[in-house]
Amino acid sequence: TGTAEGLTVTAESTGEQVLIPRALLGHEVKIGDVVAGLAGGRPLMDIRFAGSEGFGDANHQELYVATPNGNESGWDKAIVESLIQEHKENDSRPAMTMEDLRQLAATPAAAPSDATVDEPEQSQTRWTTVPMKIGLSIPQILSVVEQVITGAPMEDVLTRLGGQPGSRWDEPxxxxxxxxxxxxxxxxxxxxxxxxxxxxxxxxCFDERHLADYAWRIAQALEQRYGPPYGMHTTNDGFLSRLFQVGDHGVTVRGGLGAVTVKIGSFETLAQYC
Structure with a gap:
């Protein structure tokens, strides 16, 4: 289970828990090694998951695993084959116990470095984190969705919320x-x-955790009103996406890459990009 502090691993048989600090994830402790290790060192491709979400690596690639019924799409199968070739995800790994994991999680994190020999400090882009400003509240978003799915033109709905015509990147x-x-x-x-x-x-820039949190709260509000999402996608670098089906309409919520977005259109159209 992911939290702001890190990743908590729980052994359901005993209730034992180990917290892997955020500073260690992806560096001293790799999720693939933990999952395979606790499964006795078996190759990841041989492990069946009840469900998985949020696994990724430094290259922003998902760790795709077989579903319980094996009904992966052609796209997922292609990515699995790619990961096997590029990252040797089919190799066996050392087995580990919860005590082994506890000792690994206690490893001091390496001190971060702002610059490397190949990339001097002055060449790096400096970012200043500022408080996130919410443009539309969750009640406003729910109201927009409800009006549009009942037939109101989107442009009229947004104009009533104060929207004014403008342009960005030469687009209206x-x-x-x-x-x-x-x-x-x-x-x-x-x-x-x-x-x-x-x-x-x-x-x-905004804090990516705040963006992900707001996207998550929007998705939770939509789920409470319209039921579970049709599709979902989450990575360990703060990206979150949820697709909801509301009759013939689709609603997608995404958080990450500096913004939180809500897409509304036909379900068939939005499902193509789920």
Whole structure:
């Protein structure tokens, strides 16, 4: 289970828990090694999962595993084959016990370095984290969804929320206070949290954890109203995506890459990008 502090591994048979600190994940402790090790060192491709979500590596690739019934899509099968070739995910790994994992989790984290020999400190981009500004609240988002699925034109709904015509990247948009929306391919994409504007050349960003948290809370609100998501995707670098089916409509929530977005359109269209 992932938390702000790190990853908690629980042995259901005994209730024993080990917290792997965030600073160790992906470096001193690799999730693939932990999963395979606790399964007796078996290759990852031989392990059957009741469900998995959020596994990734430094290259932002998912750790794809076989589903319980083996009904992987052609796309997933292709990625599995790629991972086997590139990362040797089919190799056996050392087995480990919960006590072994506890000792591994107690390893001091390596001190972070802001620069390397090949990349001097002055060449790195400096980012300043600023407080996240929410453009549309969760009740407002739910209201937009409800109005659109009952037949109201999206442009009218957003105009009533203060949206004004504008442009971005030479494309027409509606811009409100802290949010913007753009039509594309039969759907509307609403950035309910937008990228912070640069201040006199200073590179500004939001805390990715705050973006993921807000996207998660929007998804939870949609789930409470419309039922479980049709599709989901989460990575360990803060990206979260949920697709909901509401009749013939689809609603996708995404958090990460500097913004939180809500897409509304036909379910068939949005499902193509799930």
């Amino acid at each position: 948009i509606l811009r409100g206070d802290g949010w913007l929306a753009s039509p594309s391919g039969g759907k509307w994409e609403i950035e309910v949290v937008t990228d912070p504007e640069e201040d006199e050349g200073e590179n500004l």
